[in-house]
Amino acid sequence: MFGFIIELVLVFIISCLTIFYLFVRSNYGYWKKRGVPYDKPKFIFGSLSFIMRRSFWDVFYDLSKKYKNNDYLGIFMSWKPALMIMSKDLAKKVLVKDSDSFQDRYSYSGMKDDPLGSLNLFSIKSPMWIQMRNELSPMFTSLRLKGVTELMNINSTELVRRVQKDYIDKNKPVDLKELFSMYTSDTVAYTVFGIRVSALKDLASPLWDITQHMVRWTFWRGLEFTMVFFLPVIAEIFRLKFFSQPATEHIRKLFHEVVAQRKKTGESNDKDLVNHLLKLKANLKLPVGSDAELADNLMMAQVAVFILGSIETSSITLTYCLNELAYHPEEQEKLYQEVTAMLKESGKEILEYDDLLKVKYLTACMHETLRKYPPVPHLDRVCNKAYQLTENLTVEPGTPVYVNVVSIHYNEDNYPEPEEWRPERFINSTDSDNHDFTFLPFGEGPRFCIGKRYGMMQIRTAIAQLITKYRFEPAAPVKMESDPYSVILGPKGGGKVKFVPRT
Numbered sequence: 028m029f030g031f032i033i034e035l036v037l038v039f040i041i042s043c044l045t046i047f048y049l050f051v052r053s054n055y056g057y058w059k060k061r062g063v064p065y066d067k068p069k070f071i072f073g074s075l076s077f078i079m080r081r082s083f084w085d086v087f088y089d090l091s092k093k094y095k096n097n098d099y100l101g102i103f104m105s106w107k108p109a110l111m112i113m114s115k116d117l118a119k120k121v122l123v124k125d126s127d128s129f130q131d132r133y134s135y136s137g138m139k140d141d142p143l144g145s146l147n148l149f150s151i152k153s154p155m156w157i158q159m160r161n162e163l164s165p166m167f168t169s170l171r172l173k174g175v176t177e178l179m180n181i182n183s184t185e186l187v188r189r190v191q192k193d194y195i196d197k198n199k200p201v202d203l204k205e206l207f208s209m210y211t212s213d214t215v216a217y218t219v220f221g222i223r224v225s226a227l228k229d230l231a232s233p234l235w236d237i238t239q240h241m242v243r244w245t246f247w248r249g250l251e252f253t254m255v256f257f258l259p260v261i262a263e264i265f266r267l268k269f270f271s272q273p274a275t276e277h278i279r280k281l282f283h284e285v286v287a288q289r290k291k292t293g294e295s296n297d298k299d300l301v302n303h304l305l306k307l308k309a310n311l312k313l314p315v316g317s318d319a320e321l322a323d324n325l326m327m328a329q330v331a332v333f334i335l336g337s338i339e340t341s342s343i344t345l346t347y348c349l350n351e352l353a354y355h356p357e358e359q360e361k362l363y364q365e366v367t368a369m370l371k372e373s374g375k376e377i378l379e380y381d382d383l384l385k386v387k388y389l390t391a392c393m394h395e396t397l398r399k400y401p402p403v404p405h406l407d408r409v410c411n412k413a414y415q416l417t418e419n420l421t422v423e424p425g426t427p428v429y430v431n432v433v434s435i436h437y438n439e440d441n442y443p444e445p446e447e448w449r450p451e452r453f454i455n456s457t458d459s460d461n462h463d464f465t466f467l468p469f470g471e472g473p474r475f476c477i478g479k480r481y482g483m484m485q486i487r488t489a490i491a492q493l494i495t496k497y498r499f500e501p502a503a504p505v506k507m508e509s510d511p512y513s514v515i516l517g518p519k520g521g522g523k524v525k526f527v528p529r530t
């Protein structure tokens with residue numbers, strides 16, 4: 028009897044494996060059947076056999092070189108066929124012109140087990156996304172941003188001091204990404220929670236406790252995040268999380284403390300996100316039958332994504348920009364001259380919001396850095412209704428679609444000699460330009476980055492203050508190795524330059 032049961036179990040397992048094998052094999056014929064050029068899949072992994080060994084950024088770059096004449100390419104997220112868009116014209120169709128067929132992102136982690144991960148503005152699905160986006164957009168008006176710029180400037184002054192203290196007086200090894208994460212963390216503490224703390228001054232900072240957990244890309248954290256982005260089914264089955272568990276716990280605790288304090292004192296800070304979210308909670312139209320926890324989770328999810336969004340991408344851009352300036356002394360000198368000229372013209376010691384926007388070469392250096400190193404190499408969407416992309420290709424509902432930003436930024440027709448860092452390409456660029464869809468570091472269309480102008484401003488204040496005090500000299504290779512555990516671009520080891528005080 029026992030032997031019979033074992034036999035039965037074995038037959039069952041073998042049948043399941045055979046069905047799975049046949050299912051995967053048949054899926055791998057998906058693009059061939061449709062006459063779409065595709066990257067040959069590896070069994071089970073599909074196009075993802077590189078994960079945790081190489082960065083997505085590097086692989087998206089390689090694909091853009093290997094298939095440089097293609098407008099699109101079939102790839103496989105493990106067994107699932109997905110489409111990679113590689114031309115600006117098709118990017119425009121998917122992101123803007125026909126965005127009603129591509130409303131949601133593909134990345135997801137499951138509402139039940141990861142409410143903060145699935146309810147934040149980045150991940151949340153339509154129709155709730157529309158309501159959240161409309162409610163949160165007023166957080167980013169020019170007036171608010173002007174106020175926040177003052178604080179960014181205070182923190183940039185602290186950044187300048189920290190450089191003097193650590194890297195000049197004490198000669199400690201530089202970790203640019205960590206340094207800039209402290210700087211961005213100090214600002215987001217105020218914009219989200221209304222608290223003035225300073226990780227840069229080595230003072231106790233509940234925000235630094237959170238962000239350290241958020242942006243530390245260990246093997247397991249990287250794998251978890253990768254699954255959420257590229258294999259959401261697996262993320263749901265294994266209950267993986269968008270934000271790390273310790274970061275989530277710290278956020279919940281801090282959020283409740285700040286709310287309790289406000290209730291107790293009757294205080295309200297009109298400028299921060301917590302206040303905004305509390306007002307929003309009162310007016311929120313939730314789906315019928317939703318539980319009381321949903322409103323709380325919705326609020327905390329926005330807190331979490333604002334923290335992550337503010338810190339990681341800006342720190343990375345600052346790191347790569349300083350490294351390129353270190354390797355381009357002429358461009359660095361030009362930037363220094365423009366910043367000091369504006370200081371003289373304004374008669375101020377520190378450039379404010381309007382002054383900073385006028386320093387054209389600063390914008391050009393930032394845009395060229397974001398062109399060469401777009402922190403997010405892919406813009407993901409999922410097709411929600413059958414869509415005729417080209418004469419020959421109809422995208423089926425449920426298909427994940429990735430716009431390969433690297434391939435558009437490195438296309439020689441768009442940017443001759445794309446490997447060169449040349450701010451002159453963007454000399455009259457403004458923050459709202461997408462240069463006819465050839466410049467997409469913040470995405471485009473209804474789901475473009477809500478924090479774009481905030482991010483640009485915190486990069487501006489930091490560079491403008493650092494460059495008036497220091498010259499940057501090379502201390503790392505010009506092409507920094509990217510971190511294989513990070514889903515977005517990140518320099519392995521943090522990146523470094525030599526800071527030389529200007530006398």
Ligand code: HEM
Binds near residue numbers: 336338341403
């Ligand atoms: C250099 C700085 C930044 C870069 C390069 C960047 C890049 C991006 C990109 C590529 C997207 C996806 C856009 C798309 O799919 O079309 C995005 C979305 C988003 N970003 Fe940023 N970001 C930056 C700064 C920020 C900041 C400072 C915040 C918050 C204060 C933020 C919050 C968000 C949010 C919430 C979304 C999701 C928007 C939605 O789906 O409606 N980002 N960002």
